[in-house]
Amino acid sequence: MDGPSTLDPGADGLRLAVIGAGPAGLALALRAARALPAAQVTLFDARSVEHDVGRDPRALALSLGSVQLLRRLDAWPEHAAQPILEVHVSQAPPTLSLPFGEPEVRIRAADEGVPLLGAVLRYGALVAPLQQAWLALAAAQPQRLHTRFGSPVGALKALEAAEGGGVEVDAGIAERFDLAVVAEGGVFADQARKAITHDYAQTAWVGSATLADAPSGVAFERFTRQGPLALLPLPPDAAGERRAALVWCVTADDDPVADLGDAQRVAVLNTLLPAAAGRVVALSPLKHFPLGLNAERTLVQGRTVRIGNAAQTLHPVAGQGLNLGLRDAYELVQVLRDVREPAALDAALRRVEWARAPDRWGMIAVTDFLARSFTWTWPGLPAARGLGLAALQAAAPLKSLLARQMMFGRR
Secondary structure, three states: OOOOOOOOOOOOOEEEEEEEOOHHHHHHHHHHHOOOOEEEEEEEEOOOOOOHHHHHHOOEEEEEHHHHHHOOOOOHHHHHHHEEEHHHHEOOOOOEEEEOOOOEEEEHHHHOOOOOHHHHHHHHHHHHHHHHHHHHHHHHOOOOOOOOOOOOEEEEEEOOOOHHHEEEOOOEEEEEEEEEEEOOOHHHOOOOOOOOOOOEEEEEEEEEEEEOOOOEEEEEEEOOOEEEEEEEEOOOOOOOOOOEEEEEEEEOOOOOOOOHHHHHHHHHHHHHHHHHEEEEEEEEEOOOEHHHEEOOOOEEEOEEEEEEHHHHEEOOOOOOOOHHHHHHHHHHHHHHHOOHHHHHHHHHHHHHHHHHHHHHHHHHHHHHHHHHHHHOOOOOHHHHHHHHHHHHHHOHHEEEHHHHHHOOOOO
């Protein structure tokens, strides 16, 4: 499909391709459709529109900033999400012994003057309303909003100025766009290697846990010898039982989870988790996948922008992968709102790169440092980590700064 590359709102406006209809791609497409009224937006995804995304059980942890963005898009499923009211971080023995107990950090929404720190929900519960909102908007404005589900993108080709400029998107039929945003990422094991990559030699076991005597709305992160262990609160089930999403990271070469039965896994978890988390009484079937860092050096390459896992796949220790992608999407559309002519688009994309760099590289550095630290065998490392947790808990301003960065990213 050919067309003018002009961004003049009086003509056809920006021709934008969004590749990937996951949470980040759908959020970007929706926000662009509403904030750029002259733009033509086309959303591509390999899956068919009839595929029932609502059944996907994977758990997502979203920061408060992400929740606020999705609310502004009128696509936040309030009833399906469990608010996070507190985050509890601690270290499993052996750790530093203090007179008042083992060191821990507690970050509470009430202390930060916010209603919640974030929320946890199923992947399908988030994507289904986002997709419904996009399809409804596209049906109301078919002249400028286009859906290409069931159309996997095989290639992207940068076009020279003599060819009209922009990007050619090949999904069976080649179409030209002023800008293409890649928002489909996948997991570390399935990705082509990017510019910066590191295999952490760790495996993440994920599923859900049924809990007894567990507090409501508290997320737990426990540092163990093998890696981080997280319980993220989910909405109660139909019987009213407390549930949590489980992310259990262990060494891949000597995996202590693979050969255990369900009862044994429950028993081991109850020895690792703090008493404040309650007691694991049952587990869903667990799935596992390898963990690694896989990141591009830049978000922007010519007229192609990558966001979310397409730009950086991180270790789940901080739970910030999707939140980074949503912030990428928000900042990109904010900058595009000021574009009025073709020559301004490249300068605008450079502003996106600079604007997102502190948040993006800060999170890459933190998660990479934490992930690598679990492979270190230095004497005294558990005690040093325990001292760090105790110092952070005692330093209220520093703890509040960390909480704000987790909720809203680095600004």
